[in-house]
Amino acid sequence: MLATLCATAPVLAQDVSLMDGMSPREGVNPVVAAGTYAKPAPWKIGFSIWGFGNTWMIQMAQEAEFAASQNPKIQKFLVTNADSNPTKQIADIEDLVAQGIDALVIAPVSLTAVSPAIEKVTAAGIPVVIHSTAVDTDKYTVELQGDPIHFGKVMGDFLVQQLNGKGRIWVLRGQAGVSEDQLRYDGLVEALKGTDITISSEQHGDWSYDKGKQVCEALALSDPTPDGIWSSGAAMSHACIEVFQDLGLPLPPITGEGNNGFFGVWKAANATSMAAVFPPEQGAAAVRAAVALLEGRPLHHRYVGRPAPILQDRRDSFYRPDLNDNLWFPTGLPEAKLQEIFKK
Known part of the structure; x- marks a missing residue:
């Protein structure tokens, strides 16, 4: 009897697992009803991303392509690269639709520019899965996003703990004018509430190694001996550690990224650090969401990822000295694929 009941029980949206750390977003969050987009396999899925401007985006696409290659129901997985150009991404979307895609998976290049194109695809009855970057419309099928406020806050919480709630810190922000930068910073502000920690210097390093190094070198002259450093991205953290080493200065606690x-420079310098996490597996999770919709399974409209940070006690279980610097954690790629893509 129990076996019969389990076999006939309806699949619920919360039963569909997309990625570790990814869960339905709180608040108003309707469910896409079971069967809404059900379609017999094989399927053709379009995958549009805003560009390969950094190693994280490259790995995100690789994770998505691998996930698609492992599903025999996906006959074609069509990848387009917008080269950071909204006009090109709109043209890419139109071309994918013309090729008869059964679902569209997209990391939008712009908060606003591609929204009308996304709305048009949704209105045509094609399921649209948004991931990694946001749009200013809710007329899509499913959205998967990281939580930049959580990302910035776990970094801030780490410094609050390390400094016992008091001291001066540098703040190395990302790219000015980008929503991800502002929201990560908002998370830091939230973490510092009620403490005696002050921001003595604040600069934008553009999430870049070169710009981050310039900023850290300048700050080391103008505002020496900070008690801690909040850095919004791995490349800037990497650069700052090297600046302190080059100048022979004691390195304060500094935040990092997965x-x-x-991780290599963190370990080599014996730095006091941690890594906030923004998994590139989001690309694969978006492919899984598209598959779930085409299989007729129910999903929530919005999902959010808030994975736990990687602290020093877990660092060495992730660090791969045999692989190159471009690998991001956590990853859903198997060992053979990691060796193929990231071997030194």
């Missing part, structure tokens, strides 16, 4: 290159 990147193999950063």
Whole structure:
């Protein structure tokens, strides 16, 4: 009797697992009803991303392509690269639709520019899965996003703990004008509430190694001996550690990100650090969401990822000295694929 009941029980949206750390977003969050987009396999899925501007985006696409290659129901997985150009991404979307895609998976290049194109695809009855970057419309099928406020806050919480709630810190932000930068910073502000920690210097390093190094070198002259450093990205953290080493200065606690290159310098310098996590597996999770919709399974409209940070006690279980600096953690790629893509 129990076996019969289990076999006939309806699949619920919460039963569909997309990625570790990814869960339905709180608040108003309707469910896409079972069967809404059900379609017999094989399927053709379009995958549009805003560009390969950094190693994280490259790995995100690789994770998505691997996930698609492992599903025999996906006959074609069509990848397009917008080269950071909204006009090109709109043209890419139109071309994918013309090729008869059964679902569209997209990391939008712009908060606003591609929204009308996304709305048009949704209105045509094609399921649209948004991931990694946001849009200013809710007329899509499913959205998967990281939580930049959580990302910035776990970094801030680490410094609050390390400094016992008091001291001066540098703040190395990302790219000015980008929502991800502002929201990560908002998370830091939330973490510092009620403490005696002050921001003595604040600069934008553009999430870049070169710009981050310039900023850290300048700050080391103008505002020496900070008690801690809040850095919004791995490349800037990497650069800052090297600046302190080059100048022979004691390195204060510094935040980092889940990147193999950063983990190497973190370990070599014996730095007091941690890594906030923004998994590139989001690309694969978005492919899984598209498959679930085409299989007729129910999903929530919005999902959010808030994975736990990687602290020093777990660092060495992720760090791969045999692989190159471009690997991001956590990853859903198997060992053979990691060796193929990231071997030194």
